[in-house]
Amino acid sequence: MPNMQQNKTQISVQEPNVRNKNFDEVCLGYTLDEAINEAQRCLNCKNKPCSSACPVSIDIPAFIEKLANSDIEGAYEIIAKSSSLPAVCGRVCPQENQCEGKCVRGIKGEPVAIGRLERFVADYHRKNLTLKPEMPKLNGHKVAIIGSGPSGLACSGDLVKKGYDVTIFEALHVAGGVLSYGIPEFRLPKNIVQSEIYHLKELGVKIVTNAVIGKSITIDELFTEGFEAVFIGSGAGLPRFMNIKGEALNGVYSANEFLTRVNLMKAYKEDSKTPIKCGKIVAVVGGGNVAMDAARSALRLGADQVYIVYRRGEAELPARKEEIEHAKEEGIIFKTLTNPTEILGDDKGNVCGIKCIEMGLGEPDSSGRRRPVVKENSEFTIDVDTVIMAIGTSPNPLILKTTNGLSANDHGCIVADEVGKTTKEGVYAGGDTVTGAATVILAMGAGKKAADAIDKFLSK
Secondary structure (H helix, E strand, O other), rough: OOOOOOOOOOOOOOOHHHHHOOOOOOOOOOOOOHHHHHHHHOOOOOOOHHHOOOOOOOOOOHHHHHHHOOHHHHHHHHHHHOOOOOHHHHOOHHHOOHHHHHOOHOOOOOOOOHHHHHHHHHHHHHHOOOOOOOOOOOOOOOEEEOOOHHHHHHHHHHHHHOOOOEEOOOOOOOOOOHHHHOOOOOOOOHHHHHHHHHHHHOOOEEEEOOEEEOEEEOHHHHHOOOOOOOEOOOOOOOOOOOEEEOOEOEEEEEHHHHHHHHOOOOOOOOOOOOOOOOOOOOEEEEEHHHHHHHHHHHOOOOOEEEEEEOOOHHHHHHOHHHHHHHHHHOEEEEEEEEEEEEEEEOOOEEEEEEEEEEEEEEOOOOOOOEEEEEEEEEEEEEOOOEEEEEOOEEEOOOOHHHHOOOOOOOOOOEOOOOOOOEEHHHHHHHOOOHHHOOOHHHHHHHHHHHHHHHHHHHHH
16 A cells, blocks of 8 residues: 655755855755655556656656665666766756646655655665676667767667767766756756766766867767767857846856856855955846856855846746745845846955835736736845856857758757757757757756657767
């Protein structure tokens, strides 16, 4: 009989007033007994609505059933058939909008905590693994992957298991893409990311860092060096700004720069060689997960007060519900229905305030969210000394500029079909470089689809 408790098994987290002063992981994870108890809440539905909502198609009821019966390695084997990054996905996937959103248990209570269980299984496997994975037999074909973020790692993982000789080219000095430079340590510890990448290396994936495609080597040159197909998973790392007065002042950051210096360059450490100046009163403009990450990081860097400034209402915040709740618990102040109109500076060129206007909500726009509308004569000013812009990103145009035959849309995203095939023969693309900024799991799903398409292309 399933465990019919209506609510999820509680999970341990750091206390808010403790965690907002350190970069240690907030969520402490399930114990074995807690994980098994939660797994036993699964009804093992035959039509598997949770699996159909998973972008990488994990057989969720099957892995949970293994876990419920204490077969943790069996559970891991099922997950690993579909996902190359289970410890990452268990932590950062928006399960509430995907697998857990379709869970039958959610009709009359809370859904099964699928993400927490995936995390537990992956962590248990990592801590207890003793045998190295068997390297697949090579099939004689070479594939190049541009970018070591979620889509590139997922694509490389699926291809190497099929026997392809796979090389990832990464522009930065550390592999992982947004997993390494974008998501803070307190949400996704970097040793977890590197452990997942190490597993792919053990399977045979090669990674070349400090390789900027379009500068170090071009896509056309990759083909001349023996690669028969190329997957572009270079993400969307070009920050956007509002183009309002004052964005060039000292103390204005893009969230990309701010989080990269914190996460990749460890600016939060006392002995950091590249510290970042974070003021005492910080405004983060935006309402997505990146905005939450930047705001919570600023608090941990010593800010006394941090604002989230968002032009729509709280109900329209695109960030995960869990991240919003954690931010509030930690003391972040939400200024919703507020839109910046100017960043104010002092006579030394430093930020000293942000001028805003109140907003109302009109009819829904193309995204389905109610359109923000300006309230007349509602201007006001917030005193701040740091502003972080977290209003979205675009793909870097370098690859498009240096590659003949690739097409882009009006937003600078590479044009590709549903399986990642681009307008250039043998070149596939997926993730944020095609869709614009999205989620880790959607990028992974795109990488998996492209891996299947590349396999069919090279198996002709």
